[in-house]
Amino acid sequence: xxxxxxxxxxxxxxxxxxxxxxxxxxxxxxxxxxxxxxxxxxxxxxxxxxxxxxxxxxxxxxxxxxxxxxxxxxxxxxxxxxxxxxxxxxxxxxxxxxxxxxxxxxxxxxxxxxxxxxxxxxxxxxxxxxxxxxxxxxxxxxxxxxxxxxxxxxxxxxxxxxxxxxxxxxxxxxxxxxxxxxxxxxxx
Amino acid sequence: xxxxxxxxxxxxxxxxxxxxxxxxxxxxxxxxxxxxxxxxxxxxxxxxxxxxxxxxxxxxxxxxxxxxxxxxxxxxxxxxxxxxxxxxxxxxxxxxxxxxxxxxxxxxxxxxxxxxxxxxxxxxxxxxxxxxxxxxxxxxxxxxxxxxxxxxxxxxxxxxxxxxxxxxxxxxxxxxxxxxxxxxxxxx
Numbered sequence: 231x232x233x234x235x236x237x238x239x240x241x242x243x244x245x246x247x248x249x250x251x252x253x254x255x256x257x258x259x260x261x262x263x264x265x266x267x268x269x270x271x272x273x274x275x276x277x278x279x280x281x282x283x284x285x286x287x288x289x290x291x292x293x294x295x296x297x298x299x300x301x302x303x304x305x306x307x308x309x310x311x312x313x314x315x316x317x318x319x320x321x322x323x324x325x326x327x328x329x330x331x332x333x334x335x336x337x338x339x340x341x342x343x344x345x346x347x348x349x350x351x352x353x354x355x356x357x358x359x360x361x362x363x364x365x366x367x368x369x370x371x372x373x374x375x376x377x378x379x380x381x382x383x384x385x386x387x388x389x390x391x392x393x394x395x396x397x398x399x400x401x402x403x404x405x406x407x408x409x410x411x412x413x414x415x416x417x418x
Numbered sequence: 419x420x421x422x423x424x425x426x427x428x429x430x431x432x433x434x435x436x437x438x439x440x441x442x443x444x445x446x447x448x449x450x451x452x453x454x455x456x457x458x459x460x461x462x463x464x465x466x467x468x469x470x471x472x473x474x475x476x477x478x479x480x481x482x483x484x485x486x487x488x489x490x491x492x493x494x495x496x497x498x499x500x501x502x503x504x505x506x507x508x509x510x511x512x513x514x515x516x517x518x519x520x521x522x523x524x525x526x527x528x529x530x531x532x533x534x535x536x537x538x539x540x541x542x543x544x545x546x547x548x549x550x551x552x553x554x555x556x557x558x559x560x561x562x563x564x565x566x567x568x569x570x571x572x573x574x575x576x577x578x579x580x581x582x583x584x585x586x587x588x589x590x591x592x593x594x595x596x597x598x599x600x601x602x603x604x605x606x
Binding site: 231232233234235236237238240249251252264265266267268269270302303304305306307308309310311319329330333335337338340342344359400402404 | 419420421422423424425426428437439440452453454455456457458490491492493494495496497498499507517518521523525526528530532547588590592
């Protein structure tokens with residue numbers, strides 16, 4: 231943020247407004263306080279007869295890696311509607327959105343993932359513009375080493391484990407910044 | 419949004435960017451797309467020996483009405499940390515944050531409420547700067563007609579009902595725009 235979106239001034243200061251506790255971008259010209267808050271990434275874990283639907287990313291970041299259909303919740307949208315929309319956009323798939331399943335805070339990138347279990351309604355899926363391919367996977371065929379995000383790996387691991395245990399429950403957790411690579415930190 | 423926060427230009431257009439599906443604010447001068455997304459309101463339902471802790475609001479909107487401690491999740495914060503912080507700020511209360519309990523989409527105001535059950539750790543609570551008073555209530559003493567928000571009323575109703583049923587479960591729902599008042603719509 232370099233200019234005030236209310237008055238166009240470049241006199242933005244990073245300071246704690248009166249009565250507040252955290253530093254914000256404040257416009258010295260017009261006084262507007264520009265709050266910035268985490269975004270919600272909403273998506274689905276679509277199931278078809280025990281297989282899960284994954285998308286191979288056609289966009290950065292993590293081009294070519296596999297993910298569950300998910301993306302930013304939009305203004306004017308409920309969580310369930312957002313999860314269904316992302317699944318339609320990325321996997322051209324129709325789902326019955328079920329229970330909220332994983333909620334993962336990512337404080338270092340100001341995101342909260344919210345993934346819903348869902349039932350794939352038919353096999354008429356296929357890649358949307360942001361996917362290279364879309365495919366159903368049995369548990370032992372999931373490309374664990376080629377998953378795009380830790381949130382997706384965690385959601386899938388929870389899913390297969392809960393299925394073995396015979397009960398799906400809500401998982402609320404957090405993921406902090408990824409540790410530095412051993413070869414960089416010298417701890418290899 | 420009247421000016422581009424990246425370049426300061428006033429040439430903002432509301433249009434659907436190439437490859438996108440929804441209208442955004444796009445700067446005609448520098449090309450920046452300004453995405454706007456829903457915010458998370460995070461909070462607690464603090465319990466002490468069957469009583470719940472409510473705060474009477476010292477600020478607008480709904481000045482003078484009762485609410486559970488809650489507020490906007492901040493950048494860099496996990497959901498659980500945000501729920502504890504809001505409870506400390508508004509009710510000067512220390513809690514053990516427990517299970518995620520209600521998740522309520524409010525698409526007409528671009529918010530998602532996420533309320534956690536929690537255990538009040540001691541009775542050293544009191545009003546923070548945004549509260550007039552803070553008080554524990556038995557179920558039959560809750561000021562149902564003086565609650566600040568429908569999200570709070572729904573969370574409390576779920577809580578007392580689940581308690582009677584002997585099991586607390588996650589409640590995911592949505593609240594649409596409040597219907598027009600009967601006296602304004604002529605449907606009184």
